[in-house]
Amino acid sequence: MSKIKIEFPDGTEKEFSIATTVKELAASISNSLAKKAVGAKFNGQVVGLNHQLITDGKIEILTKDEPAALPILWQTGAVVLGAVLQQLYPKMYFGESNVTEHGFFLDTDNREGQVAETDFEKLSQHFQKIVKQAVPLEEVEFDVQAALKLVGDDPYRKELINEQATANQKITAIKLGDYYDFSVKAVLGNTSALKVFKLLSVAGAYWKGASSNPMLQRIYGTAFFKQKDLDAELARQKEAHERDHRVIGNELDLFFVDPKVGAGLPYWMPKGATIRRTIERYIVDKEVADGYQHVYTPVLANLDLYKQSGHWDHYREDMFPPMDMGDGEMLELRPMNCPSHIQIYNHHIRSYRELPLRIAELGMMHRYEKSGALTGLSRVREMTLNDGHTFVALDQIESEFKKILQLMVSVYADFDITDYRFRLSYRDPANKRKYFDDDEMWERSQQMLKSAMDDLGLEYFEAEGEAAFYGPKLDVQTKTALGGEETLSTIQLDFLLPERFDLHYIGADGQEHRPVMIHRGIVSTMERFTAYLTEIYKGAFPTWLAPQQVAIIPVNNDLHLAYSQKLRDRLVGGHVRVQIDDRNEKMGYKIRQAQVNKIPYTLVVGDKEVAADQVTVRKYGEETTTTMSVTDFIKEVTEDIASYSRE
């Protein structure tokens, strides 16, 4: 067979000789298309410009103006980076290269010293040279032995070759000069389009993402077709960095995570703990007022509990391994609180009069998240969930669902959360094995959630494959500073666990009936919520949440400290979190420090204030000050705290 049949998006078909490249094919249509082309989608798969077509298929040429073009540009950038590094560090080994949402990375291991960000200028000059020379990138094929020979003693590329070898007889590589990339993704025809690029950062990354593997150096970069797009991306990154809760958490001394002590196991410093305690008190009070009964249950339970619940079958890979106590007892750290609340329900015989029965807890749980996924406080391995389980009769599902949504919306208003969207999460119809097996239950409950949302007139989108193993859910998706999306709140219907634990209540008819369970989390885990709030407030917490609400700065310790102490005591009496800055520092410095620490109110106290029982107040972020009586200030700050408002 020397000809292949290619179908174009408009349905026309044309014959080409076998091994025609994407670029040649584009040129056969028009010169201008060949110029703009960056690759193609061939039978659904994105391929590079120099990719040879050897089978019949459908093609869609991709041009610079399409979103799919950037990943091709970025992957080319990763290959150029590899070629540069190979020139400069001949002993370097190369792991995987890939694109991210915002650029590319290449994993490296240099036996003769690490690459530092201070080397980027030198690297960029070499990069630029390769771009200017418009060096072609070829897709080349080898047999396994020839490929292995090419990479010498590089253990990572050897593994990449062997992985390809198991899937395929032939090994494909992208060749740039004498550099070979075996990650093999679509790339441009030559390096000339990479004029606007930037090397960004170096970070550690485990080979293949497994913490038992060696730690490599991951070098990040990005590139665009236009300078203005790169500028916009760099501005976005700067903003993201300024909002990043890990950066702010460090600057404001809120929390830390030390992998030496335990990856994903955060330590809350006093200021972070104050924010958390404030959130916890707020949400517990709010829920108690909404009819929830708060409980405490253990983080450990017999493994049998999680066998009965189904977690052991369906959720094991996220669970810590059980502890063998040596006497036949196996204890498990709970990954969810539901089985615990079921024990509370089942401890008494329940009557229909008690329903909806709402059990809630700030429940600590442990999940063995992958080390590569751990992120500051937003994805951790030990977490405390604002958890709640409502046990309802069948005909109460909808009204309870709406009630929970109302609670959610009211809580969001108190925290000033406005940028969120609702996601209805269904099971993945193509992978039903992952889920509890009851088609009718799934259809019925997915439909029920949908109609409740429609009734309330709330907008939502639907996502298959995002359900819990026991039922569909409504998730509230919020944006993170880094541009991703994560689940904050969730409401989940569950017909399965009541079955598994044989739950019932006595109905008005004196008979036993099966309740339905609704799992819900309003403010998520304390960890993720604190991370989220830190990012949306950029560390400037509203007064009611601020770890320190008021700073008192005496102009002169000798003259004004006694008055400041009395003032502090009056504020403490009004439940205000206040500290005196009586360090031997200049006043201007102390005022700046109060701003750096984003303290909502700074009070300066001098002769005038002492004489008139007044304070001079500067609010966070404002240049002007106001002088007022102490009584008026206490009134203002306590009203501010009570209002939950950010203003």
Ligand code: ATP
């Ligand atoms: P995700 O998809 O984010 O892993 P999930 O669907 O597994 O979450 P649930 O079992 O519904 O989560 O847990 C309830 C809530 O706990 C989630 O909505 C999320 O806000 C939060 N959460 C889940 N995993 C973590 C974690 N590792 N660290 C911090 N918070 C978490």
Ligand code: ZN
């Ligand atoms: Zn639950």
